[in-house]
Amino acid sequence: xxxxxxxxxxxxxxxxxxxxxxxxxxxxxxxxxxxxxxxxxxxxxxxxxxxxxxxxxxxxxxxxxxxxxxxxxxxxxxxxxxxxxxxxxxxxxxxxxxxxxxxxxxxxxxxxxxxxxxxxxxxxxxxxxxxxxxxxxxxxxxxxxxxxxxxxxxxxxxxxxxxxxxxxxxxxxxxxxxxxxxxxxxxxxxxxxxxxxxxxxxxxxxxxxxxxxxxxxxxxxxxxxxxxxx
Ligand code: HEM
Numbered sequence: 001x002x003x004x005x006x007x008x009x010x011x012x013x014x015x016x017x018x019x020x021x022x023x024x025x026x027x028x029x030x031x032x033x034x035x036x037x038x039x040x041x042x043x044x045x046x047x048x049x050x051x052x053x054x055x056x057x058x059x060x061x062x063x064x065x066x067x068x069x070x071x072x073x074x075x076x077x078x079x080x081x082x083x084x085x086x087x088x089x090x091x092x093x094x095x096x097x098x099x100x101x102x103x104x105x106x107x108x109x110x111x112x113x114x115x116x117x118x119x120x121x122x123x124x125x126x127x128x129x130x131x132x133x134x135x136x137x138x139x140x141x142x143x144x145x146x147x148x149x150x151x152x153x154x155x156x157x158x159x160x161x162x163x164x165x166x167x168x169x170x171x172x173x174x175x176x177x178x179x180x181x182x183x184x185x186x187x188x189x190x191x192x193x194x195x196x197x198x199x200x201x202x203x204x205x206x207x208x209x210x211x212x213x214x215x216x217x218x219x220x221x222x223x224x225x226x227x228x229x230x
Contacts, residue, residue: 017086022189024079025182029208031072032179036215042228046152050140053151080121087114109181116178123171130158156223156230165220176213180205 010016041052057065087110131154138150138157159165183205187193193201222228 011082011085014086014089017082017089018189020078020082021086022186024075024082025186026190027071027075028079029179029183029186031075032175032212033208036212039219040215042152042155042219043222046140046150047142049152049155050148050150054148076121076124080117083110083114083117086110113178113181113185116174119171119174120178123167123174126167130164131155153230155219156228159220159223159228160230162224165224168220169217172213172216175216176209179212180209183208 011020038052038056042049059065060067090110131151136149136151136154138153139147140150140153141147159168184193184198184201187197187201187204219228
C-alpha cells in the first residue's frame with residue numbers, strides 16, 4: 001500500500017513521468033538494435049534466418065518470445081501513457097503566467113516527437129499484422145525433412161510489393177527522426193549528459209538513428225533490387 005502511494009507521488013511529478021518515458025524508451029532503443037541485428041541475418045540466406053526465427057520461438061520452451069512480448073508491450077504502454085500525461089501536464093503549466101520561451105521551444109520538440117511517435121505506432125500495428133499476426137502459410141523444409149515457417153520467404157514476398165516497401169522506408173524515416181532526438185533525451189533525463197558530453201551524445205543519437213534506418217531500409221531495397229530473392 002505504501003509502495004503504491006510512493007509510486008503515485010513519483011508518477012504525479014513531471015520528473016517521475018520523464019524518468020519512466022526515458023527508461024521505457026531505453027528498453028525500446030535496445031529492442032530496435034537487437035531486432036535490426038536479427039533482421040540482418042536475412043543476408044545469410046533462407047536457412048539462417050529461419051533457424052534464427054525458430055530459435056526465438058522455441059527459446060525457454062516457447063516462453064522466451066512471450067516474456068519478450070510482455071516486456072515490449074509493457075515498455076510501449078508505459079512510454080505512450082507517461083508521454084501523454086507529461087504533455088498534458090506541460091500544457092497546463094504553459095497556461096500559467098510563468099511560461100517561458102524555453103518551455104515553448106521544448107514543447108515544439110515534444111510535439112514533433114508525439115507526431116513521429118504516433119506514426120511509428122501506426123507502423124507497428126501494420127507490421128505486427130503483416131509479419132506476426134496474420135498467418136504465414138509459407139513453409140521451409142530443412143535437409144533433415146523438418147517443416148517450419150518460412151520467415152525469409154514471408155519477408156521477401158512482403159517487400160516485393162513496392163507499396164509495402166515504400167511504406168516501410170517512409171516509416172523507418174520517422175523511426176530515425178524519433179530516435180535521433182530520443183537518444184539524447186534518454187541520456188539527459190537519466191543525468192548522463194553534461195555540457196562536455198552534449199555534442200558527443202547528440203552525434204551518438206544521430207549515428208544510432210542512421211544505423212537503424214540504413215540497416216532496416218537496406219532489406220526492402222535489397223528485395224526490390226533483386227539481391228534478396230524468394
Ligand atoms: C525493415 C525493417 C523490419 C523488418 C524486415 C522486420 C521484420 C520482422 C519480422 C520478420 C518479424 C516476425 C519475426 C517472427 O515471427 O519470427 C518482426 C516482428 C516484430 N517487429 Fe519487426 N521488422 C522491421 C522493423 C521493425 C521496427 C522499426 C519495429 C519497431 C518500431 C519493429 C517491431 C517489431 C515487433 C514489436 C515485432 C513482434 C515480435 C513478436 O512479438 O514476435 N520491427 N519484424
